[in-house]
Amino acid sequence: MDNDEQSKTVKAVKGWLLEARDDVLRQIDSRLKVDTKSSRSDLVTNIDRSNEKFIVNKIREFDPDAKILGEEGFGDKVTDTKGRIWIVDPIDGTMNFVKQRNHFAMMLSLYINGQGVLGFIMDVMNNELVYGGPDLGVFINTRQMVTVNDSKLQDGLIGLSGPMVVHDDFNMQEIANTSLGMRVYGSAGIDMIAVLKGELVGYISYLKPWDFGAGRILAETIGLKITTIDGRQLGVLSSEPVLLATENAHHDILTIVKK
């Protein structure tokens, strides 16, 4: 992707996200239509759906030959990573959205032949857009982000999935105890922004492609490490426990996971 095409794409996506954000804010006090999916804590609302439709339509217009993988199913059935793939999470942290009207994100990313090109995470209520890619660097709103300190697990706070802590999956409780404290925010997008900013040294949760698609590109661009929980390479289309962390904390966490 040449520079011109890239800046044209960034400009277009920013426009969609701002428009989608306005739309969410306009409806923020309305009564939501909430349905459960796989469990009582896996929710989808009318706004997740309308927001995904809106973004999918924008992508179709802008990039008609690309495939689209969307959380709520308005994209395509994507089975391999050939060509251009857009990954869309219209509302990440739907439980927070429903119960808090706060602490949720919109996420969008573009992969070409399995390589991450551009990622976008918008913290809707904080009006914070973190975006970028390997050719561009990472920006938070208009400010370019510098490299994150390579902190150790024992010197930082760690973002975890609540259920994984309670079930002590992969020695999650020892990971929490080794850190200076665990935090549970309930949205991959919000957690990943915190890691990108250096507020957390890492984040662990069971994730799907739309949960980590954007964050992975941003994380790798800024020198963070993102793999499966046991250190394997993360597939673009994987659904599994994901470990995002500074290089040092990643090493510390893997040591505990593999005990």
Added chain:
Amino acid sequence: MDNDEQSKTVKAVKGWLLEARDDVLRQIDSRLKVDTKSSRSDLVTNIDRSNEKFIVNKIREFDPDAKILGEEGFGDKVTDTKGRIWIVDPIDGTMNFVKQRNHFAMMLSLYINGQGVLGFIMDVMNNELVYGGPDLGVFINTRQMVTVNDSKLQDGLIGLSGPMVVHDDFNMQEIANTSLGMRVYGSAGIDMIAVLKGELVGYISYLKPWDFGAGRILAETIGLKITTIDGRQLGVLSSEPVLLATENAHHDILTIVKK
């Protein structure tokens, strides 16, 4: 306390908190001097100290006969609840302050003969001041807060202390499982604002008087319930596990705690 005195007090305290906030923001990117207190996760910084000194001096000027209980010890030795007592937490969530420069609060409250009169919690980085008391109601910045929905535990998110979850104190893991999800924010002030706004149905943590002094007044004013973890009345000068929740979630949680 008559109405005139009350509005004069509110105006004064708002002024101190805004001035203290400006001072913190001015130093937000500076290198902090960090010391540990009771453990490696119990921190105090030069800013906690200077901020407490600033507030204590303001109180001494404004209310010379009152006693002051401050987290960092610049107040008085307070052993009973007679008379006017100001309770000060200059930086609540010091670990977040140190590691995140985000998600921390300043808290201040006034008790007269053991009765809560006014409470103030300022989310510094969100520029959100929640304040009020039984005669005044509760305000978030300039907007009066209405009563919170009396949600059940099973219908809401619950704010917990990370260590209490990991150690499964008081059946904390069953409490998390019963709710729609646990959140761990790491600051009593930030957690209590979330409960006051209805973003969480409750919050449980081991707290000291400066951690709950302000939140207790605001919570009781707005119809929330705050007690010890086993449902006893909370003393103004107590240090123990505290349970703040909606009436319904309070009942649900007590049932699980007492199993």
